[in-house]
Amino acid sequence: MEAVESNGRHGDAGADGRRTPKKDRRNMWASAFILVNNFLQYSAYFGVSTNLVNYLKYRLNEGSKSAANNVTNWQGTGSITPLVAAYLADAFLGRYWTIFIFMIISILGYGVLTASAAAALQGAVFYAGLYLVALGGGLLVVLAPFGADQFDEADEEERGRQSSFFNWFYLSLNFGSLVGGAMVWVQTSVGWGIGYGIPAIFSALSVAVFLAGTATYRRGQPPGGSPLTRIAQVVVAAARKYDVEVPPDASVLHERDADDGMSAIQGSRRLVHTAQFRFLDKAAVETAVDKAAPSPWRLCTVTQVEELKCVLRLLPVWASGIIFSAAYTQMTTTFILQGDTLDPRVGGFKVPAAVLSVFDTLSVMLWVPLYDRAIVPVARRVTGHKRGFTQLARMGVGLVILTVAMLTAGTLEVARRRVIARHGLYDDGTGDDGRYLPLSIFWQVPQYVVVGASEVFTFIGQMEFFYDQAPDAMRSLCSGLSSTSFALGNYASSAIVVVVAQTTARGGRPGWIPDNINRGHLDDFFWLLAVLCIGNFAAYLLIARWYTYKKTVD
Structure with missing residues (x-):
């Protein structure tokens, strides 16, 4: 195996610095x-x-x-x-x-x-x-x-x-x-x-x-010890020095004295000081007590403080993924309820509503190479950014596309309800009695395709963003945040459904999502999700404007 330098970079380029x-x-x-x-x-x-x-x-x-x-x-x-x-x-x-x-x-x-x-x-x-x-x-x-x-x-x-x-x-x-x-x-x-x-x-x-x-394989980042312990040390040290003044010159804050750009955390590069969350900088202010009796619970390095700042900056971006996931998960719930009432027949076969999720998968398979080979080169020429889009911009595009998917589903639901009213099929059209709405289930394909496009921008963007913006010694843990936002999105979807069903069914009304959705207003539910997506995007724009990208000392 080829040599890996002590700072985690890989020494297998040619003598002139070019790739071999x-x-x-x-x-x-x-x-x-x-x-x-x-x-x-x-x-x-x-x-x-x-x-x-x-x-x-x-x-x-x-x-x-x-x-x-x-x-x-x-x-x-x-x-x-x-x-x-x-x-x-x-x-x-x-x-x-x-x-x-x-x-x-x-x-x-x-x-x-x-x-x-x-x-x-x-x-x-x-x-x-x-x-x-x-x-x-x-x-x-x-x-x-x-x-x-x-x-x-x-x-x-x-x-x-x-x-x-x-x-x-x-x-x-x-x-x-x-x-x-x-x-x-x-x-x-x-x-x-x-x-x-x-x-x-x-x-x-x-x-x-x-x-x-x-x-x-390159083994990559070596284990750097418990990140939770390092975070706790920063919080405790900053709290113990609540009355200490932070010097205006950040260069005097405590940091490992080395010329290789590496921090005291094994295999982790030093992080550049940022002005956000200045209270935490108190943990890196060296006092006379620290010089007499050094303790990691009283004095932390700038990189250790910046690790916690990185996590705090990631949390609002992480939170924006919860509403996205709540809307995304409709593909496995309300989309299927909607599809169950539509005509599933194709020749002599019947297409189950759940099978249409394959169009989401096919959409992802189409959009990934399209994004990587066509959209990024064009965006690179327009924006001048080496990746075509910044990571935050890429995720934001996905938030907008998912809003379009909710609007598409709502539009189909309006058309479906008009067919129900025209034919008087309020209690039919489910297929249980052999009758179906005269509206093909394949009218759902566009909303699945649009959801797939949103995944390519937001879900993949999240994977890249949380890896790139996490501290070197916390990349796996920060990548796990996207997994938890998806889980919370599912819980949020369930909560939204319960609240909407109970709120809209008062006074003897069937509500938006009754057992027989032909008598409900699933279109209003999709409009609500679209509004939540728009509100989430508006909040995301503020988050993106506030966010400070991580910088390392190289």
């Missing part, structure tokens, strides 16, 4: 192994999650409500476990070993699921495997930063490739969702044992692929 063919090949192979690994992992995950509710209902004999709650509880757990993996990666294990250990946990989980399904074992065994999968599946927030670590940030060309990597990483995830979704047919037509055995094989193959690429 060897360096290009190494980047290509390392990225390929990681992308294939991601594809296999998500093929396995979606192979289990897509049809899980039906397994719980028909094999474990759970009621519909219980099965649905157990699925959402499992998915919620799967949104929290990434933080565990991220913390271990940043603090103690490093990203390589964290990925390996959690993939082994995933294999055990899929193995237990397969054995349980094949032998019709009791539910406790199945749930043990299911939650092992949830624990081992929290790798997105570690694997994505590990993939980005393969590119040298000191090399301008590699930084551009790093930005493209996030696009292709998300694309490989969507390919995995397509393959995993195909497992539904195997599970229902062939058997649950084989239907869960294939994801187990995918999981094992992902480990083999990951290990096969070991010689090509």
Whole structure:
């Protein structure tokens, strides 16, 4: 393996500073192994999650409500476990070993699921495997930063490739969702044992692929110790020095005295002092007490203080993702309710409403190469920015596009209600009695396609943004923030539905979202979501204007 300099940069360029063919090949192979690994992992995950509710209902004999709650509880757990993996990666294990250990946990989980399904074992065994999968599946927030670590940030060309990597990483995830979704047919037509055995094989193959690429990987950021401890030290030190005056000259604040640009945190570059959150700067003011008896709970470095500032600046951006996720998740809820009333017939076949989500996946597959190969070069010429858009601008475009998706869904709902009124199908049109609304389900395709476009801008933009703007020693943990915003968005969506249903159903009215949506006003619900998206975007513009990008001492 090629030499890695002590400051985390990679010494495999030519003598004149230009890239070498060897360096290009190494980047290509390392990225390929990681992308294939991601594809296999998500093929396995979606192979289990897509049809899980039906397994719980028909094999474990759970009621519909219980099965649905157990699925959402499992998915919620799967949104929290990434933080565990991220913390271990940043603090103690490093990203390589964290990925390996959690993939082994995933294999055990899929193995237990397969054995349980094949032998019709009791539910406790199945749930043990299911939650092992949830624990081992929290790798997105570690694997994505590990993939980005393969590119040298000191090399301008590699930084551009790093930005493209996030696009292709998300694309490989969507390919995995397509393959995993195909497992539904195997599970229902062939058997649950084989239907869960294939994801187990995918999981094992992902480990083999990951290990096969070991010689090509750059290990990236070494573990720097507990980031939570460092944050606590800054807060405690600043509080203990609440009456200390911060000097106007930031250069006199405490920092590691070195010429290599590295901080006292292992493998982490020094961060440039920023003027925001000045109270925290008190933690880096060296007093006579600090000189007599140094303590990390009284005196912190500027970089340590700036770590906390970086996290505080990320939180408002993170919060803006909650409303985005709440609107995005309508694709798996109200979009399906809407589609269930439309005509699903295509020749002699009937297309289930849930199947239309494939158009979201196909849209992502179209937009990723379009964005990477067409939109970015054009934007680069217009804006002069090396990435085409700033990361904040890219995410903001996605917020606007999702608003368009809600407006598109609302417009279709207005048309659907007019058809209902014209034909008097207030209690029909669900297909239960063989009658359907004279409106094809494929009128929903545009709203799914627009949602897919919003993902490419916002979700991928979030992955890149949280990696790039996180302190070096906290990149996995900060990447996990996007996972939690998605989880909170799902909870927010549920809360919005409950509030809207109860508020609009007063006085004997059916409300906006009754059991029979033909008598409801789902269009008003979509308008509400569009308004929330607009309000969220307005707040995001203020956040983006206030935000200060991270700078390192190079």
